[in-house]
Amino acid sequence: MPELPEVETVRRGLQPVLEGRRLLEVRQLRPDLRFPLPLDFVLRLEGRRIERIDRRAKYLLMFLDSGDVLLVHLGMSGRMLLIDAPDSTALLPHDHVVLRTEEGREVRFNDARRFGYMDILPAGELETSKYLKRLGPEPLSNSFNGPALAAALQGRKSSIKAALLDQRVVAGLGNIYACEALYGARLSPRRIAHSVRGQRAERLAGAIRDVLQKAIAAGGSSLRDYVQTSGELGYFQHAWAVYGRQGETCPDCTCGGPPGGGISRLLQGGRSTFYCAHRQR
DNA sequence: ACGAGAACCTGTTTGC
């Protein structure tokens, strides 16, 4: 589930619970997530204070007072569960790592599919690490704009949809927001990537920023209700324009439903793409 | 070198 806006929302929810707090106890419930955890995983976390929580693309970065960074990727189904009363809350299925703070609260990394992972590395090695070194620009940073996007797409013969999922082109988009951004920019997901340049690239870069900012704002506005009844962080009711809306009328088409208008589903590289063939060219 | 597809793993939804 987590693309950039969801990870950012999780980051903001974790800040008041973890930032500036000391980890009194860390429990590792299995030796591996997607990858094996470091052998000294617990040792390097217990007793450390979390000074700052950052985000890069879909990665959460927890900077420790030891100079290490705890890097977290939520994969497809990873969640951070907030447990206020740990002693009366049994471990749930797929709770893999438990962080207990000095305040007696817990943050649990829960991940059924186990595509998520964690690692610990020295802060100085973060940028050149295998995780971050190939990432493209942050879409909400100043370095991301139409010309930068066009340059990254130059020579690419895949579909624009596939290119947007490549984290080297722009970091943080996943299947949902790639669909939504293409809808916002009125570009067909089947369009060949390198044909998106000039004005089209401006439109797409703008749509990407727009869609991400709105999704983050939707999370942020419900920050008060941040902890769901399940204690889960980062789930929100998103008002997606096209994603998951196959068969519905396009919100922007006045031509009525199919044929011609209406939202259809397409399979690209094994992933579902939702789009309006009438609006997107 | 590049792009499509498979693989990783488990839970939920869909279709016969």
Added chain:
DNA sequence: TGCAAACAGGTTCTCG
């Protein structure tokens, strides 16, 4: 209703 197949928000590897 029951069961099997399809599908799920990510990333990386292999193959052609």
